[in-house]
Amino acid sequence: MPPLRLASLTCSNTDILHALGVTRQLVAVDSHSDGPGLEHAARLGPDLNIDVDALIAARPDLVLASLSVPGMEHVVDAVQAAGLPTLILDPISVPGVLHDIRVVGAATGMPERAQGVADALERDLSALHRAYERPPRVLVEWWPRPIIAATRDSWVTDLLDGLGAVNALADRAGRSTPLTLDEVRAARPDLIVCSWCGAKKLRPDVIEARGLGVPVVAIHESGLGRPGPRLLEGARQLRAALDALPGHP
Known part of the structure; x- marks a missing residue:
């Protein structure tokens, strides 16, 4: 055949x-x-x-x-x-x-x-897992205007858990949600990931300009937004970003 x-x-x-x-x-x-x-x-x-x-x-x-x-x-x-x-x-x-x-x-x-x-x-x-005294809270942003981020029912939640971190929006049902700046602040992220879907260029400086004082890292949506083998690329970049956080060696 x-x-x-x-x-x-x-x-x-x-x-x-x-x-x-x-x-x-x-x-x-x-x-x-x-x-x-x-x-x-x-x-x-x-x-x-x-x-x-x-x-x-x-x-x-x-x-x-x-x-x-x-x-x-x-x-x-x-x-x-x-x-x-x-x-x-x-x-x-x-x-x-x-x-x-x-x-x-x-x-x-x-x-x-x-x-x-x-x-x-x-x-x-599994090999990327680390044990933290306090798991870092991570917010993965899919879009900047309006701010849209991954919530509980997303592979992002499992991916972060496997790294020893937590999705800062894990208490919100659904796959993603629009957020106000105050809601981002209330989520208390230790790290924000710029992973805009469909964007020609990632602009972590746009997120930094919001004045939250939270570290921002850019990871292409091919590593986080696609539920397939390339999630490993995103997980490795997340691992490096988490390891670089102050107080999270």
Whole structure:
């Protein structure tokens, strides 16, 4: 049987397929997916504005979507209405990410490879753990105006917990929330992470200019905003930032 023709509508799915070694099977991807070996794939536009007609023309055997992107539901509805076989991922935790890697592996005929990728990611994340007398409180900011940050039901919460830190907004339900400056202050973060989704340039100076007196570090959304193997990149950068905090050696 010939290899499956695959399409990915979000960066996180594409990253998983990269890790599984099936990049060449991608016939179509969203415009933000990056990494090597995608030159042959049709570009479908931004993840929230997928060109469904172009997707149909690419003739995929399986389309990988993800509800981890807020607002992706309408795209998924359009793809399914077109009759295309669709695998929908929706992780909100690190265990959920590991599970989805295995699900994608099973769907693409590479379960053993996927198990290895998931096991390695879990092992490498665990190796980054530190024990603190007082776990640092971290606020991960997805957008600056209005301020939007990761809340309890986000893989960010697990990722920080695994590092020995805590999500400063872990007491707020949901995946993310808009915040006033007073609400940021009330969250008492020891560190603010600038990880703006879709931004061409990260501007930690914008956050610093708010006058909160809290250290700010910039981590590209590819390391924190994509629930897939590249969370390890973000975790390593977080580890370095946490280790540099005063009073948190």
